[in-house]
Every structure is written in C-alpha cells, then in structure tokens.
Amino acid sequence: MGIFAFSAPDPCNAFITRIPEAEYGDGKLAGVSIAVKDNISTKGIPTTCGSKILEGYIPPYDAHVVELLRAEGAAIVGKTNMDEFGMGTTTENSAYGPTLNPADRERVPGGSSGGSAAAVASGMVAMALGTDTGGSIRCPAAFCGIVGMKPTYGRVSRYGLVAYANSLEQIGPMAANVPDISLLLQVLTCHDPRDSTSITAPYTHTPDPDIHGLKIGVPEEYFGKGVDPRVASIVWEGISLLERLGAEIITCRMPSMDYALAAYYVTCMSEASSNLARFDGVRYGPPADPKKQWHESFQERRRDGFGKEVRRRVMLGTFALSSGYYGKYYAKAQSARRNVAADFSRLFSEVDVLAGPTMPTIAFRLGEKSDPLSMYLSDILTVPANLAGVPAISVPCGKVDGMPVGLQIMGRWCADERVIDVAYAFEEGVSA
C-alpha cells in the first residue's frame, strides 16, 4: 500500500491525463506504475479517447481491466494519448496533439496506442495497457522498440473499453520485455460475465524459451510488395535466429491477404459509425443549443466534436451499412473475414505459429502519412490477426536507420502461451 509519485517529465506528449500521486495496493503488481490508454474507462479520471467530444467526461465506473489492475496493487499513473477513438496508425489524430517517438522525436510513435508505447519506451512507466483493433498495440510497440501483444479475442474483457470496432478489438499488455507482458497478461485474463464475448481461459503461464521442434510458418505475403526491403531483411535475420534456437521454418502462403485490408476497414468503419452515434451532444461534451431543432444540434455537435479522420470513417461506415450497399460492403467484408480465418486454420494445421514483420516500414516522420489511403495500407500485416481473432505479439528485432523494427509472432486461437514462448525465446536469443 502506498502512493506512487509520478513526476517523470513527458517530452513526447505521451499522456493526456497524469495522476501525480497514484495510490497502489498489494498484489502481483504492487507499486508497479502502469499507464492506461485513454479509451479505457477509469472511475473518477477523465476518459477522452483523444477526442474533443468527450472533453469533461468523467466516467462513474472502472473498466474490468482497471478493476483487475487495482486489485493486484498497480499504480495507475495516467491516461495515454491516442488517435481519436483509435482511428489512426500514428497518434497524430488526437485532439490533444501528437505523441512523439522517444527514439526520434521527429517521428511518430505509431498508433493508435502511441501514448502507451512512448510512455513505456521512454521509461516513464513500467507497463501500459493498449488496445488493438487492427494493430494499434503492435504497431506502436514495433515503432518504439518495446513488446506489445494483442491477446486472443475474448480472453480479456472489453467491459469499459470505449468501442471503436467491437468485433475486432482487444485490450492488451505493453511492456519493455516479454516476462512483463506475461505478468500483465496473467492479471488481465479473467472471465467477465459483463462481456458476452469474454471466454473462460485464464492465462497462468510462465514463459518458456525452449522452442525445439516448433514449426514456424512464414507467409510470403509478409515479405511482399510495400514492405521496406531493409525491414524485410532484418526480420528474416530474426527468423533465422529462431531457426538456430531449434525451430523449423516453413514458408507458406496466405492468399486471403489480398482482401484482408478491405475487409478490415469496411468492418471497423461500419461498427464505428454505430458506436460513435451516441456522441450527439445530449449527454457528453458541450451542451446542445436549445434554440435549434434537435437534429440540427446533433449535426453541429458531431461536426465540431469529431476530428477529420473520425468524420471520414463514420461517413464511410454509414455508407457501407446503408440499405442497398450492405450486401456489397458489410456482408462481403464478413465473408472475406471468414476466408482470412479459414486461411489461418489451414496454416495452423501445419505450423505452430506464424512469423513476419509487424509493420512494413519503420516509424513515419510526423505528417508523412497525410494521405489516408497510404496510412491504411500500412496496417496490412497487423489486421489479419484481428480479423481472425488470434493472438499476436510484436517484439523488438533490431533497427533500421536507428529506428526500431518489430518481429510479429501470431498463434492459434487461444494459444497466447505459445506466442509468448516464441517471443521470449527470441528476446533471450537476441540478448545471449
């Protein structure tokens, strides 16, 4: 029991809200400083999702994961910056300004959990919670040079996670090393009846670096067009290290990758358009203008309250769900999604895990991805795991131009333990 004095400077703008004196208790995480992404509900602490529309909203309840952290004694020291409602790959789309990459402040930290990644990478906190809808934990982990994991869909309760794309996203651990990821995951996985998609599969594993005889599949598509050859090369070196540690490397193909990105964006934008409908000025943000008709006031609040990228995705999602287009977009995206899942099960009948780069490039320069489409394309390697609901982790795997590169390991549904073992073997192998 005690107070954690949180006074570390924040030159990268990692936090939206800081708690200078954070209380902590006893347990597995006693006194450990933990940052929580600002789309996770914290009782009595503002939760903005990086959006102006939630300015001044102070939740009356804790998310399930926050309850679990508190129960294990963690010191929650603040809420981290993010792309508004998770919509972005750079943490530039925040109403609270961009977060900078601690490795190079001219560059983005990745996103959307960029604040959490920067907070860990700069040593401000020991661990952080991120959320991953299409790579939002793994991308900033890769760009900032830390470990970040998206658990199996359903293993961590989403109760209290402000929804961006419900069917895709998971809360997950971010930390400097794999054992810390494993420890945090032990705390986070716990069945929660309040989340109907929550499964009963507590993670109680201790990382085991022995990967002798393990079959690792490497999809050709993960080294295809659009992947920076320098990134490809350093990741291949990493995979060779795993081979030297006793694993068997098998190249394979994932044809569904062609449609994965489209399926992902149609799905997340559609769900987002519905999730964000509640922000209409009646309950959050500045009050509606009583002189106006309600629908005029709604339009005004939503136009002024949301950032440009959020408005874009809400409009595209609304379109995709519209009558006459539903079958063409949303329904088709779901069938493409099933194809991705089928590809994964086929591959996992032959190999134990899949490996490849987390991101096709190193961290972008600030403002570099001004064209939304080129930003969307950079999610190509992370979205398949979300579409299939399988676990995936990013571990640091060397540097290109002085910037960190991430190795991504994806596993079978609910085989988070295996994914962590491989990442741990790699981490141990690199430092050996």
Added chain:
Amino acid sequence: MSSVSGSPAFKALEGDDEVIIGLEVHCQLDTRTKLFCGCSTDYRDDGPNTHVCPICLGLPGSLPAVNRKAVEFALKVAKALNCRVLEESEFSRKNYFYPDLNKGFQISQYDKPLAVEGWLRIEGDNGEKTVRITRVHMEEDPGRLVHKGGADRPKYTLVDYNRAGIPLIEMVTEPDIRSPKEARRFLNKLRATLEYLGVFDSEKEGSLRVDANISIQPRGWFEAHGKGMEGRGRTEIKNISSYKGVEKALTFEITRQKNLIRRGQRLETATRHFVETRGVTTASRSKEMEQDYRYFPEPDLVPLRVSDWCERIVLPELPDARHNRFMEEYGCSYNHARTLTGDLRVAEFYEKVAAVDPRIAATWVADTLLGELNYRDMNIAKVSPSHFIELLQMLREDVITDKSAVEVLRVILDQLAEGCQCEAPSTCVARLNLAKTADDGLDAVIEEVTEEHPQAVEDFHNGRKEALNFLVGQVMRKTRGRVDPGDVNRRLHEILSHGGT
C-alpha cells in the same frame, strides 16, 4: 383461390371491398430487471434517471449482457403462439438518431428473430379463425422524453432513462385480420395469453404499443395475389398505445381510405400517426418514412441458441384450455366460459368463488359483476373473493333475492370505488334490511294489497291475467324487493284461486 379476375383494370364496386389488417404489437416483458443490465424495471414511484447504470445509459465502454429471464419469457410467448424457434437467432443494431436514444442505436432483432411462423386462434367476425404470426422478437425500449412548458411548443425537453433497456417483445402478424373488431379481439386474446404466461402486466405504464397496417382491397384480391392492388397502398399507423385506440384508429382509417377510393384517388403506401385525443390519424413527414436503420448484427452479443431450451419449457394452462376446462369442470356455457377466461384475473377470481355453486357463480361473475365493474371502470382485483362467496351463499340459500344481491353488490363496489373499506355482504344486508320477508309476512302484505285493490282482484277472477301482474307489482313495491317475484306470483295465485290455506 378466389374467382376475382387478376386484371389490374378490375375496379371494385362499393361494398365489394374488404379490409386487410396486420398488426405489430410491442409488449413489455414483466421481468424484474432490464434486458441488458441489472437495473430494476419497477421505477413507478421513483424520480427520473434513478433506475440507471452505465449499461442502460449507454455510457462509453459499457456492454450489454442478455437477461436470461427475458429470453425465457420471450420463449414462453413464442411457444404459446405456436412459433418455430430459430436454432440460431441474433440481436442486431437498429441505427437512428433521436434524443431519447442513449446509444444512437436500439438493440433489436432483425433478420434472425427469436421465432417465426406461429398462429393464434381468435373469435373472428364469422366464427373462429386463425391469425398467423410472422415473427416474434426481443428488443430494448429507449428512454422517455418529457417536454416542459406545453406539449405543442415545449420550452425545453428532459430525458428520463428509467425506461431505457426495459425488455420488449414484438409480435408481428400476417395480414389476416379483416376488421377493427377482429383486431381488438386479437389483442384481447394476445393479452390474455401473455398474462396467463405470467410474462406481461397490462396495468403497467407503456406496457403495450401497436403499429397497425391497413389497406382496403377488392374482395378476394389479397388472397389471390398475396399483395395489395396497385393504387391501394397500405397505411402504417404508428404507436397506438391502447386497445381501444387500435379499434378507433383502424375505423377512422377505413373511412378515410374509402373516401379517397370513392373519389377515385390512388392510395400510396404511407405512415400515419394516431392522435388519441382526437381519434384521427395524421400524415407523418415523409422524412420519417425514408428512415434507413442500417441494421447489422450486434457485435457485443453472441448469437442465441435456445431452441432446445424452448422445448424443455412447460407452459401453464392457456386461455383456450381453460375455456374448455371451465365448460367441462364447472358446466359453464360456451359464452360464460369465454368471458370468464378472457382475462386471467377474472378466471382466477371465478375459480376462487365457483365452489359455492359453479353455475350461479358463472352468471354472477360473467354477467353481473363484470358489468358493474365495467360501469365503474374498476378492476376485479379490488373485489374480495370471500365477500363474493358470502353473497353467492346468501343467494343460494335463498336469504336474499337476485334484486337485493345486485343492490348489495352495487353498494359494496361503490364503497370500494371511493377507496373505502367495504362492508361484508351480510352486514350490508342487515343494515339495509334486505333479508327476504318470511312467507307469513308475505301473506299479510298480499292481504293488504288485495284489500286495497278489489277491482284488480275482480278482474283476475274475470280471467284478466294481467291483473295478477299488477298485484304482484304492488306487493313488490310494498316489500321493497325483499321478496322473490316468483314467490309472490305463486302465492297470490294460490290465495286468489283457493282463498289460501
């Protein structure tokens, strides 16, 4: 198939039309807690926004979890309506903006409803008929708007989320109903069925809402073509909130549509609102009709697989079964049994008092008591069965006449209507001196009357039978109804014919 020609040129003659009605009925499922959270549904005596939590307020990050009891209730309804429960059903989001809508969408069911293809037997205009049920699904109620400073031009509007998340069940019929009266009968039967199931309380605020689809088609056209005739579009009347309202709205709409048809106008499919206070329907803005709800499966809930569960559910006795039992067990007439079983509270009341004498009880509950209650707009729940038993016993033991019994009943109901403690029937009989006059007393009154009216006595002896009726009337008047008119008639006849004994 009908003999009506399929040619669109066919023009119906006046009087050769028929009314085609389909209903969408929304009822509140009477669970203790809301559909997706643990908040209590009983907010009646509490202030606004007191029965709310992060879930039913739709706070960011909260998630719905399905109330098992609500599903069980809905399954009971589906089974009672003879539906097929889908092996896999799912919740969908119905997206629209409205200030009372906490999440910007309503969780409902769309293309995979809980159950489909059922039916309900009702008393139709031409004997018993079957109304097919298209589907049964569950959904949550939104909040409630409270307009301050006049309903027409409110200064401002407040939102109360106590109702948000209240479980509703929606039942949709095929267009099998042919008149407003049939619609009313369907609703009565449906209400009775839901109340028998113990899943519905018709007394609660906002517990029933009906959307009614109605069109007028040439007789036989609809059956022959499976759809309405070109230029005879249907009207959807939205949000009718009472049983009487449904009948009124439909009756108004028939007149309106018939007038348009008579003038040779085309009828387009349209949405109209029923204005309860004026008894008319009014056109809705076209904007509301073009609403695109952008349904998609609710990603926060997993599909329901409850068809096996439904098979294990045992239903209580339903109105039709009780009707048959009342006829067999109590010897009720068909009509009495129908009246007595048409409302669960009435049926239960009858069963409590039937032991005295099932036939007397049937008449007195179905004909007398219900009439008196209806006159006073009172609920049978207010009447004490033991008092009613006492009254029936006095009747059976011939302590009071039918006329006196009605008087006692009225006195007691009036006392109850004023919110007073009511008297016991025996107390009331004693106080009003309503006990039957003994026979010797009757003879004395008869003697008095015959002495006062010698002309009538003479007329009787001369064979004018109506003179006897006059004398009976005089005796009744003198005894203030405490004697049975039959007894008076018989005794008078004896005395006049034989000089008595």
